[in-house]
Amino acid sequence: MIISELAEPFFLQRDLKRFLPLIVFLFLLMNSGIHAQNKPFPQQVNFPGCIKPSNVTQIEMNETIIDFYQKWKSKYLKKSDGGEIGKGYYINMKGTGGSGTEVTTSEAHGYGMIIFALMAGFDDSARIYYDGMVNLYDLHRSTINNNLMSWVIDPANGNSDGATDGDMDIAYSFLLASNQWGNDGIIQYKAKTDSMINLGLKGDDVRKSGSKRTTLGDWDGSLYNTRSSDWMADHMRAYYSLTKDLFWLEAADTIYSLINQISFSHSTTTGLMPDFVVDKIPTPAKPDFLEAQTDGDYSWNACRFPWRIAVDYAHYGTATAKEHLNKMLNWLKNSTNNNPEKIVAGYKLDGSKLVNYSDMAFTAPFIAACVCDATHQEYLNKGWSIIKKPQGDYYGDSIALLCLLFISGNWWKADLTATNTPSFSSAPHTRSNGKYKVQIRNSILTVQYNLPSKQAVRLTLSDISGRIFKKVQMWNHGSFQTAQFDLNTLKLQSGIYLMKISSPTVNDVIKINYTGNI
Structure with a gap:
């Protein structure tokens, strides 16, 4: 030319x-x-040592995500013009353990904030939605630690204490937002994540001294109670990128110490984690410890565990994560006769089934874990075809969308100094x-x-x-x-x-x- x-x-x-x-x-x-974006969708990052589905193209994966996202947003994103909960946006759901009058939870808020930060560039309104969610976070802080979010937004009962998973995702999303949109607007994302991490998460959601385990929330005074769905080692490494506080790397190491001990003593064959772990010597919780008879099983909390540590491997190359994912997936492929349609919604730690039905909240995280090793290529290919279709409930659909973003390389590192290598890198x-x-x-x-x-x-x-x-x-x-x-x-x-x-x-x-x- x-x-x-x-x-x-x-x-x-x-x-x-x-x-x-x-x-x-x-x-x-x-x-x-x-709004200008620094990492607009699609980023399509190829993470070292990871695979993607080989039976679809990158373009087809991107189109699948766009279709899923539009359906998810249409069904679950709601706008509040004020009234009892204040102005802003939220993800409509009914939280587990609530009174029935709640409109959303911090868990749902965290999922939504991560999704909108990652979909910016495709959706020109993503920052508007994100900032609206920030506004509701500000209006509904925890009654115990004001730097964290009330675990539930419930107009009938007011604000409550916090929950670790929602708090960690929200703080992490501020890092994504700082990367995506910068900090020259009305909302200073970097300052918000700094206060959440240093004045909220450290100490109340993760034990500052002693065990360095994630807690159940800012209300939990135990040194040892912890929930496997909160074991977000990748988030902790991202927090370290901002704070340079070695505490976060030590907390990430604590997660893998817990995984190794539970795997060695309680899930030798499967590598499955229980919903809750208690005691100084890590032990699965007894039935009805906090939520259900299945509190010591691989159930509705632990189902997120494979996806969480898969992100740590993809983003940071954590060898222990890959080792554990391979153990779990080798059991799973054998258990399901290499057919991910046979994944069920709950297992005992020995691998026996709790139920005979499937749910996206269980299937999608297992499929996300398959990116860690080429030996899981066939299972990943089959699984992508299953999880790409919304099933119609907030929990499963939100987890599936996050897993689709991750598998396709469209969930990039949140580090403020992150260097991602997109196969097609867009820009602002x-x-x-x-x-x-x-x-x-x-x-x-x-x-x-x-x-x-x-x-x-x-x-x-x-x-x-x-x-x-x-x-x-x-x-x-x-x-x-x-x-x-x-x-x-x-x-x-x-x-x-x-x-x-x-x-x-x-x-x-x-x-x-x-x-x-x-």
Whole structure:
């Protein structure tokens, strides 16, 4: 492609009427409430030592996630205009153990905040939803530690104490948000996660001295009671990236000490974890310890455990995580005769079934765990086809969506210094009239760019699902340069497309609404 400077103004006055719809669209986009993203969906990270489904393409995975996300958002995202719970957004559900009048829990809030931070870029309203959820977090703090969230939002009974899983996910989501949108807006995400981590999680949700185990919440005074669904070692390493506090690495090590001891003494064959662990020498809780007869079994809390430590392996390469996941998956594949449709919703630690039915909350985390080793490729392929369809309840659908994001490489590291390697890396929806100009004329897309210095520049044209139509590599000479794309030759249909411009000094994306041959 020949690159040359234009000898006349880019938008000629005689063509103004012809290009007015596109000019108006771009102007509105430049000046609208659409927020710039640093890691917009899809990121498609290929994590070292991990696999992805081989029976679908990356584009197909992205499209599956978009479809699932839209259905999930339509069903579960709710807006509160004020009233008893205040203004903001929340994920509609009925929490376990509540009075029946609750509208959501901190668990659901954490899931939603992570999902919106990861789906930004596809969904231009993601930051609006996220910030609305932050507002409800602020309005519903724990009655014990004001840096944490009430485990339930219940207009009939008021705020309550906290729950560790929701608190840890919310704090983690602030790290994602800080990476995604920066900290130059009204809400200072980095400051919020700092106060949650240092003044809330450390001490009340994770024991600051003694055991360094996760607690059941800020209400729990025990040194040893802990819940396996809260064993989020990846979150702790992300907290360390912000705080540089070795406490968080020690807490992550404590998780694997618990896993090893339970696995050695109580689940020798299966590697399954119980919902709750008690005592100085880690022991599965007795029936009805806190929630149900199954408190000492692999049940509705522990079902999240495989996904949680799989993220730690993918993001940080934790060898102990992979070792344990392989033990658990080797048992599972044998137990189900290599058919993930036979995964059931609960097991004794010896592998015997608690029930004879399946649930996404159990299936999806096991399938997510399969990314850890190529020996699980067939199981992963089969499992993806199962978990890609919503089942219709908040808990299973939210967990499945998070697992789909993870498996596909669209859940990136939250570290403030994270270096992810996307196979197709998008970038922020940045607009600067002095930097870029865009024109479509006779189905020829012309992009002008003006970067501050001589440097190599890559332009990538894709659709919003990540499908790439053309890449161009060129050299910037420190003045306006021009690149052209023939949209007819590329066989583009009407729709929204992304033009990524990347170089050593910029990573920007221009969003283009192509309405056909104009």
